[in-house]
Amino acid sequence: MADEKPRYGQPDGPQLPITTALEFPEFRIERSLGMVFGVVVRSMGMAKGITAGFKAMAGGEVKQYTKLVEDSRRHAMDRMIENAQLLGANGIVSMRFDSSEVGQSLTEIVAYGTAVVLEARS
Numbered sequence: 249m250a251d252e253k254p255r256y257g258q259p260d261g262p263q264l265p266i267t268t269a270l271e272f273p274e275f276r277i278e279r280s281l282g283m284v285f286g287v288v289v290r291s292m293g294m295a296k297g298i299t300a301g302f303k304a305m306a307g308g309e310v311k312q313y314t315k316l317v318e319d320s321r322r323h324a325m326d327r328m329i330e331n332a333q334l335l336g337a338n339g340i341v342s343m344r345f346d347s348s349e350v351g352q353s354l355t356e357i358v359a360y361g362t363a364v365v366l367e368a369r370s
Contacts, residue, residue: 255322262329265339265366272339275366281335285360286327288320291353317357321345324359337363 254261265272324345332340343361350356 256325256329257322262326264329264332264337266325266329266343266361267341268343270341272341272366274369275339276369277339277341277364278367279365281332281337281363281365283360284328284331284335284337284340284363285358286324286329286331287356287358288324288327289350289354289356290316290320291355316355317347320355320357321359324357328359328361332361332363335363337365339364339366 256262256264256266265275271277328340328343340361341364343359346358346360348356
């Protein structure tokens with residue numbers, strides 16, 4: 249992959265409070281900045297796709313696809329975080345993932361949520 253920088257949650261990766269809930273117990277939402285998202289469209293590649301196809305026929309977990317989806321979700325989260333920070337956010341609430349197929353061999357992963365400015369509760 250062209251951009252092998254640290255991902256969200258890894259040492260030196262983007263750090264930002266993110267939750268699937270509507271709020272954080274330890275923070276007060278001072279201001280909502282609107283929806284933010286990160287999109288990644290990936291292809292398995294022909295060689296890996298053939299290997300994964302044989303594994304799928306045999307049954308069980310297809311580790312090549314699992315790794316692709318995990319990496320794609322992290323990448324989509326990083327893009328969502330970058331977009332939130334551009335708006336001046338220091339947190340994201342109501343975060344979700346969505347995915348779909350684009351064509352026959354492409355997968356789209358979207359991470360989205362609401363960018364917010366958080367303030368510590370007193």
